[in-house]
Amino acid sequence: MRRIGYIAAPDFHFMSLAALSVFEIANRTAPQRTYDVRLLSEAGGLLTSSIGMSIHTHHFDETKFDTLIVGGGLGIVEATPALVAFVQSAQTQTRRMASACSGAFVLAEAGLLDHRRATTHWLHAHELKRRYPKVSVQEDRIFINDGPVWTSGGGSAGVDLALGMVEQDLGDDIALTVAKKLVLYHRRAGGQSQHSTLLDLSPKSDRIQSAIAYARRNLNKPLSIGELAAVANLSPRQFSRAFHAETGQSPAKAIEKMRVEAAKLMLEQGRHPIETIADETGFADRERMRRAFLRTFGQPPQAIRRNARSG
Template sequence: MPSPADVHRVAVVAVPPATAFDLSIPDIVFGSAELDGRPAYRVRICTAEPGPVATTGSLQVVVPHGLDVLAEADTVIVTGSGSRTEADERVLAALRAAAARGSRMASICTGAFVLAQAGLLDGHDATTYWVQAGALEHRFPKVRVRPQALFVDDGPVLTSAGLTAGIDLCLHMVRTDHGAAVANAVARLAAVSAVRDGAQGQVLPTPVAAADGSSLTATRAWALTRLAEPLTLAELAAHAGVSVRTLNRRFQGETGTTPLQWLLTQRIEQARELLESTDLPVDQVATRAGFATPDSLRRHLLQRIGMTPRSYRAHFARPVRAGANFPLHVTG
């Protein structure tokens, strides 16, 4: 059970005019993460001048902390701002100092412009809100901008696109810190999808499901209960009552990825939870998650997160309670 000293400290930097939605994301995601019933993170929101902070909308925001909280932060997150002009030099200096101490640095939406101004994105892959990606690339040529990525994890710095992509980035950090089971528990509390790959495109051709009931949500839910089965495109299409061609088109429109890639992501997530939460042999984990062989699971896990099943279990395994049920991964 973590002691207060073990709690991961997150500092969220508000840069006026701040985006209230972006400010709330780390507080909700990290604030919901628990280890053995105790908070896994402590989140503090800060700014150069504590007190009322101008925002991009009609909400009034009061930020209680100054930049001194960065001195003890394990993770520093700069949130989006309506201004992409030069940030306060006090903010830039505090960010550079935190990075030099080894803090994990991250940004949500146009917060990437602030990290770039501090020189922390030079030589790194990064993303931002797609509308501003061209401006980021033009203004900071040393940054390798990936305009379509939902989020980018490039070692010591992480960046995300706008709005809900910030949720994906924060869930990714929780999963990196504490494993898939903890991150998925947070996602369930927030009623959001637990798994969206960072490379998934920001802009979907059909971002909102059709009003005629043609959404594939029910088919995805059906597939999640059958991950151990060798599901085919034809079976998915039959369940949805559409052709394979229509299935592919609608799936891409609703999720930004193909049905088979989506299935692979869900199977990897199921395997991760089983490795963390059970003592099942790796071959049984592979079978329950829908991989044909343990070697197939090993190959895909290595490609996705750079760890073998055994090394992943060694890093993230939780004690298995006597009589505990094996978990079933469910996500949207």
């Protein structure tokens, strides 16, 4: 049995507890119960959230945990001396330490993030970097696993972090089944941006949503307007007009953004040659991909890869 300790701070955000559902569903999915989750706080007892509802918590004690997660709030979590001392003492006897959202400030104050890559909610990333210059803050990441220390962005990113932990513990099949049971539209890898192209598009109609989902699944294909229009059951002219009206951009521009986002993730993971990435993401050749990267990032793909490796 793996004991998960989740530290909640006063005025915690209820969304941060969503990650615990991943461990709950994993217990119901795996052949045997794997996780024992315990809510913790500095004083124990009832703890009130930012919306006014309360939860029961256990106070800090000598209990040993397999994984300890520091939760976040709507603002920066206060790293009290007792909280920092508890995290530091737990480090030597805990397999994994983690933070969700602004809980990263507690890990940083405890010194656990020194000379490690870490992320937090994009609203607080610059402040984390300013306060703790020894931390390699990567603000545009869903979650980061740097050895035994995990950190995630805000909101739903904690769910992605927890799924990553379940994958590490129980395998990809279990993690994928848990994601499906939670009705997640898309299971996000840690390297993805906190600002997704899909979120920016946010179409209103099912027809345009279906066309975008189809495009995302088939980025390695040419994806003509006629093909996407057929998925949406519209004529090419109707589709182009409806797409622009709902997303504020042309289908071609939106598809290029999705391709650039997918290619950037593959580059940062460093597993494939640039020619292969260009082919897999539908750019057809590396020169076309290079021009798209320059338009989007002001840098060629090689520079993106170098920056990822140096980080």
